[in-house]
Amino acid sequence: MRRFFSSIARWFIDPNVGINEFKNYGGLSDDEIATIVKWVDAGAPKGNPADMPAPAKFDDDIWHIGAPELVAAMPEDLIVKANGPDMWRNIVVDPGLTEDRYIKAVEIKPTKGRRVIHHMGTSLIYPDGNLATMQSKNANIFEDGSGRLMQAGTKVQFQLHIHPYREDTTTSVEIGFIFYPKGYVPKHVAITELMGDDHELDLPANTDNVRYDSYKMLTKPTRILAYAPHMHTRAKAQCLEAILPEKSEQRDGNKVETLNCINHFDFNWMMVYEYATDAQPLLPAGTVLHLVSWYNNTGSNRLNNDPNNWIGYGQRSIDDMAMAWMTFYNLSEEEFQQQVAERKTKSKQITDNFSSKVTQ
Incomplete structure (x- = not known):
């Protein structure tokens, strides 16, 4: 049963191996799983209806990065016929960027027909023809001091894998950008x-x-x-x-x-x-x-x-x-070398703090 409740949380990193600290952790802790298992073992009793919270509402249309400064969308919707073969479409859009800017945050999301999008990749096509790949899952918010360059004249390429559903479906996607202030150049460029x-x-x-x-x-x-x-x-x-x-x-x-x-x-x-x-x-x-x-x-x-x-x-x-x-x-x-030294110092401080609490 513990395995089942672990699997229903959208998190698949093995907690017993390697790194287990993530910004976007989406799993259940051992204590949370134990609480659910205890409730199930007790027959899943219903609590006091008066204490029941309102049903959660999930909005697929919100921007998780905040309001974007620039949005590039497909020029027209894609009509996906029911029960047809898988399709792959590369759709290039000009977002109209007229000056070089560094990206602080970016997010790609379907606006229609999410169910027929098997997955998608998104790339920036620079004026010289070179490409930069963007992550196409979740919102991507770069840490202060790091980002990604988007040159003037850069185009956006949506690479869509379409998997038809049982009914004709209209689909479309868009990408939103938040930039660092004009003229700002981050110390590190993410790849x-x-x-x-x-x-x-x-x-x-x-x-x-x-x-x-x-x-x-x-x-x-x-x-x-x-x-x-x-x-x-x-x-x-x-x-x-x-x-x-x-x-x-x-x-x-x-x-x-x-x-x-x-x-x-x-x-x-x-x-x-x-x-x-x-x-x-x-x-x-x-x-x-x-x-x-x-x-x-x-x-x-x-x-x-x-x-x-x-x-x-x-x-x-x-x-x-x-x-x-x-x-x-x-x-x-x-x-x-500097970052490794800082990491070691911070790790030692955490260990020392823990040891002092244990011996108190």
Whole structure:
């Protein structure tokens, strides 16, 4: 039962492995789960109706970043016919930005027909043709001193994967931006890059625990801001590790640190896990990020509609993927050493405070 109540909360990071401090934590604590289990074990008694709060209201139309300064929307609605094939659409919009600005916060949201949007990616197309990927889940609010450049003349590209519903549906999306004040240049520029995306993915029929590994070398000191795993219905788990270069008089080799694991991946919840400020991984140059993904292509997977089929890489839900989006910014060597020292000092203060309370 504890496993069930853990699964209904939209949070899939293993609390027993790696980092567990996040800005957007959405799970249930052990105490909260224990309270619910105790209530269920008692027969789920109804309390005093007079104490019942009003039903919660959820508004999908609000901007979680606050009122945006600039909004770019699709020029026209997309009509999705019932029971048709999956569709992919790249729609480019000119938001009319006439000067360079740095983004403080950004949010992408459907305005109509949310149910037919399987998922979407959003990119900024700079005037020179280069692209910058935006996170397309949740609101993305950069910390003070960090942000993302949006040059004058930049266009927005919505990359939509449409999955038809049982009735004709009209859909549309928009993106909203909040900027730093004009002329302000943040010290660090955030980057979102894809890790993995193995087109050779090979999931044999009726086979469990199929493993795929991906690697990414960090050539500069790096501060990781967010981790966003992406797989499909055969996926069961994913872990992110940092292989650290460790050199000393006693040792010249590597040290492996597990940053996070998702032991029960749920295709219905594509999450961006945003690390809390004091928990954001600080990784030296030469670190190798190691992404390990596992799959269950058997009948024991409740989302697997045909375990007798071989599955490979593809865009459709019935295909699969092995990747994650990483959001980070680079540091100078001096900044890296300074931030590591500050982190150690803060950690020691917390430990000392705890120890003093225990001995009192």
